[in-house]
Amino acid sequence: MIEIKDLQKHFGDNHVLRGITTTISEGEVVAVIGPSGGGKSTFLRCLNCLEDPDGGSILFQGEDLADMKVDINHHRENIGMVFQQFNLFAHKNVLKNITMAPLYHGKKKLKKAVFSAIINNICALFSSKKEKTPVPSYRKEMKALKEEIKQRGLDLLQKVGLSDKADAYPSTLSGGQKQRIAIARALAMQPKIMLFDEPTSALDPELVGEVLDVIKSLAQSGMTMVIVTHEMGFAREVASRVLFIADGIITEEGTPEELFGNPKHPRTKQFLKAVL
Amino acid sequence: MSKKWSKFLDAFIDHKMYEVVLEGLRNTIVIAVAGLLIGILVGTIIASIRIMPKYKKSAKILDKIAYAYVSFFRGTPIVVQLLLGYYVLFPLMGIHLSPLVTCILIFGLNSSAYTSEIMRAGMDSVDKGQLEAARALGMGYWPSMLRVVIPQAIKNILPTLGNEFISLIKETSVVSFVTAMDIYTAFQKIGGQNYEYIIPYLVMAAIYIILVLGIGALIKLMERSLKKSDRN
Ligand SMILES: Nc1ncnc2c1ncn2[C@@H]1O[C@H](COP(=O)(O)OP(=O)(O)O)[C@@H](O)[C@H]1O
Ligand SMILES: [Mg+2]
Numbered sequence: 001m002i003e004i005k006d007l008q009k010h011f012g013d014n015h016v017l018r019g020i021t022t023t024i025s026e027g028e029v030v031a032v033i034g035p036s037g038g039g040k041s042t043f044l045r046c047l048n049c050l051e052d053p054d055g056g057s058i059l060f061q062g063e064d065l066a067d068m069k070v071d072i073n074h075h076r077e078n079i080g081m082v083f084q085q086f087n088l089f090a091h092k093n094v095l096k097n098i099t100m101a102p103l104y105h106g107k108k109k110l111k112k113a114v115f116s117a118i119i120n121n122i123c124a125l126f127s128s129k130k131e132k133t134p135v136p137s138y139r140k141e142m143k144a145l146k147e148e149i150k151q152r153g154l155d156l157l158q159k160v161g162l163s164d165k166a167d168a169y170p171s172t173l174s175g176g177q178k179q180r181i182a183i184a185r186a187l188a189m190q191p192k193i194m195l196f197d198e199p200t201s202a203l204d205p206e207l208v209g210e211v212l213d214v215i216k217s218l219a220q221s222g223m224t225m226v227i228v229t230h231e232m233g234f235a236r237e238v239a240s241r242v243l244f245i246a247d248g249i250i251t252e253e254g255t256p257e258e259l260f261g262n263p264k265h266p267r268t269k270q271f272l273k274a275v276l
Numbered sequence: 277m278s279k280k281w282s283k284f285l286d287a288f289i290d291h292k293m294y295e296v297v298l299e300g301l302r303n304t305i306v307i308a309v310a311g312l313l314i315g316i317l318v319g320t321i322i323a324s325i326r327i328m329p330k331y332k333k334s335a336k337i338l339d340k341i342a343y344a345y346v347s348f349f350r351g352t353p354i355v356v357q358l359l360l361g362y363y364v365l366f367p368l369m370g371i372h373l374s375p376l377v378t379c380i381l382i383f384g385l386n387s388s389a390y391t392s393e394i395m396r397a398g399m400d401s402v403d404k405g406q407l408e409a410a411r412a413l414g415m416g417y418w419p420s421m422l423r424v425v426i427p428q429a430i431k432n433i434l435p436t437l438g439n440e441f442i443s444l445i446k447e448t449s450v451v452s453f454v455t456a457m458d459i460y461t462a463f464q465k466i467g468g469q470n471y472e473y474i475i476p477y478l479v480m481a482a483i484y485i486i487l488v489l490g491i492g493a494l495i496k497l498m499e500r501s502l503k504k505s506d507r508n
Contacts (some may be wrong), residue, residue, distance in 0.1 A: 012357075050408055077414035087405035091428050100423065101413035182409075189413060 001026045001193060002047065002059070002222050008055025009042055009248075016042050018248035019056070024226060026192070029219045031256075032228045035271055039248040040228045044195050047226065048072075048079045053212035056213070061192075077105060080186030080194040084201050086178040088170040094181050095166040096151040098188045105189070106145045112122050114138050156184040160214050176207030187218075194218070196227040234275060236260050244268045284475040286468070289300075293466045300462030301483070306460070307379045307451065308444040312391075314384025315444075316437070319391030322346065324421050326392070327399055342392070349389030355450050358382050362454040375456035379448070387444055394436050398429030413484075431502060438495035442488050459483060 002024045009017035012183040016039045032040050045051040047058060047064055048103055049072045058065040060075055089097050111137055120133040157163050161178040170178055179199055186194060199215065212234050219225060219238045229235055235242055235256060242259040244252045244267075252265040260276075263269045287293050287467050322342045349357065361382045364374050373381070410420035417470045430437070449460045461481040467473035 048412055073414045073416050075414075076412060079410040079412075081409075083405060083409065085403075085405050087409035089406060089424055090403075091424075091431065101410070101415060104415055104419060104423070118466065185409075185413075195290060260446070 001028075003059035004047070004056070005059070006056035007043070007045055007053055007058065007066075009039075009045060009051060009053055016248050017046065017053075020245070020248075020250055021056075021274065022243065022250060022253070024224065026224055027222050028224055029238050029240050030226045031235035031242045032226060032245055033230070033232070033235060033242060033271075034245040034251075036225070037083045038246040040245050041197050043245060044197050044226060044228055047195055048076050048081055050081075077189055078192045080191035082179070082182050082186055082191060082196045082199050084198040086170075086175070086182045086202070088173075088178055088182055088185070090170055093167050093169055094157070094162070094173075095150070095153050097170070097181060098151050098156060101185075102149045102152065102188050103146065106149060107142065110136065110138065110141050110145065153184070153188055156187055157181075159187075159217075160184045161210075174207060175203045176210045179203065179211045179249075183211075183214055183218070193224040193226070196225065196229070198228050198230065200229070200231060230275070232260070232272075244271065280472055280475050283470055283472050284479070287466045287469040287476075289379070291469065293462070293469070296465055297459070297462040300457050300459040303376060303379075303451075303456060304445065304448045304458045304487075307376070307383050307448045307456075308441060310380045311383030311387050312437075312441050312447075314380070315387025315391040315440070316395075317480070318385065318388035319395050320426060322392035323386060323395035323399055324418070328417065339487050346389045346392055354386055354447055355453050357386055358450065365411065375451070375454050378454055379451045379456045383444060383445075383448065387440060390440060390443075391437070394433050395426075395429060398433035398436075399425055401432045402428045408439050414416045430436055434502065435495060435499060438491065438498075441495075442491055445487055445491065446484065 004023070005021050007017050007020040008015075012065070018109045020043055022030075032043065034040055042051055046053045047065075053066040056066060063075070065072065065075055076276065088094075089100065092100060117133045117135040121135065124132060153162070154166065157166055160182075160183060162177060162180055163180070165173065165177065165193070173181065183199075196215065200211050203211065206251065208231070210229065215225075215227065216234075216238050221228070227235070237256075239256050241253060242256050242261065243250050244263075246267050252259060252268045254264065259268065261273065263272055281401075289299070289474070322345065325338045325342045328339070330336055330339065358379065362373075362375065362378045366378065399421075406424050406428065407420055410424045411417070448458050451458045452461045452464070459480060463476040467476040
């Protein structure tokens with residue numbers, strides 16, 4: 001699904017990622033743990049180029065995302081991201097938060113289809129070919145698209161248990177509700193992979209469970225995910241593989257049983273002793 | 277004094293000078309409103325250029341151009357810009373514009389320099405995560421700015437934009453330099469009818485004050501209704 005080789009990232013003189021190599025396969029749930037400042041967020045943010053990697057490669061859908069020439073927006077459509085601070089669009093209600101990006105992309109693709117059909121027909125006029133490309137009706141297709149995306153949004157709201165909040169504004173929601181909406185918003189793009197950066201770290205303890213439950217059911221549905229988390233119990237339960245990142249490298253990795261039950265590297269042992 | 281009043285009323289009503297005043301009032305408002313709209317549009321583009329990430333060379337060059345543009349319009353008096361536009365630049369380019377259109381354009385460009393700085397502060401006040409969230413959903417820089425950052429920025433700077441509008445209203449009083457008709461020129465004419473300037477200029481000042489206070493009240497109303505939608 002996504003193949004990362006020797007990923008490097010500097011912030012000024014600070015060498016934050018020092019060669020990360022790993023492959024995330026389809027359907028895998030990878031938990032990333034490690035000490036604060038070790039580069040977990042930077043690693044995750046490099047995967048969709050919110051931070052531009054300055055070395056190595058990230059192979060996704062047959063292209064190297066680390067290459068500055070790729071159309072990153074196209075790839076981001078297939079990479080969902082959930083932030084620690086939710087980042088819901090403050091000026092839009094819940095449903096519009098969820099439908100904005102799918103509508104934008106759908107509209108763009110529809111316009112492109114109409115445009116290229118028209119161009120095709122114009123070219124056909126001047127060539128010997130007489131076949132005409134049917135031009136989609138923009139208004140009709142747009143209406144259907146809007147309806148479909150709205151329905152998708154409502155379905156997702158139901159999935160995260162917030163059907164009654166469609167018209168609410170983010171400022172009126174609890175942290176747990178905001179994060180569940182943020183997950184629904186990312187899912188509305190129907191991504192191939194989901195990235196979570198400490199999705200429960202900004203939540204009051206009593207709200208952590210509801211968000212973890214949503215992520216768990218997503219894992220069970222077979223979604224490929226990378227989750228940076230401090231919830232060790234959760235990582236143990238849902239992850240198929242755990243990466244321990246410290247000082248910008250994957251110091252140790254393995255199944256949850258291996259990593260939590262029998263850590264080998266002294267750095268991992270020290271970290272786990274401190275947090276468990 | 278009463279004689280002066282009757283002279284003024286004589287010019288104002290019997291000589292139909294109120295028509296001139298109405299035209300002047302209309303022009304003042306048209307220049308200020310259209311100037312503000314152009315200013316917001318161009319200013320928003322400039323502000324977006326100036327806060328764009330700077331790792332591409334084209335972004336750096338655009339930023340330099342935007343900086344020079346803002347420096348010019350903030351660094352020279354509006355009268356100079358009007359004169360340059362009306363008597364130098366547009367004629368040199370072979371474009372014939374009426375005084376009113378010239379004023380609208382120049383006031384718009386002038387205002388865009390100020391609005392761009394206001395807008396930049398407004399964009400800075402929008403949390404960085406908002407743009408990131410939109411970008412992470414695969415939307416490009418400009419669509420993300422347009423749909424996510426700019427609407428929130430405008431909401432934050434609405435009071436400041438109101439002040440900009442009020443300054444525009446007041447600054448339009450120099451458009452007679454390029455022979456455009458505004459409130460000032462109207463009352464100048466009334467005074468010129470019988471060389472009695474005291475009352476016309478007092479009335480003119482009153483009209484400006486009423487305009488400015490009225491706009492101020494409108495802005496307050498708008499702010500209050502926006503705050504309501506926040507609570508929603
Ligand atoms: N935008 C940034 N600019 C400069 N330094 C940064 C930036 N983001 C992260 N860093 C630095 O990179 C290092 C790794 O940070 P981060 O990836 O956030 O770690 P983690 O998520 O594991 O806590 C830290 O030293 C942090 O200060
Ligand atoms: Mg982090």
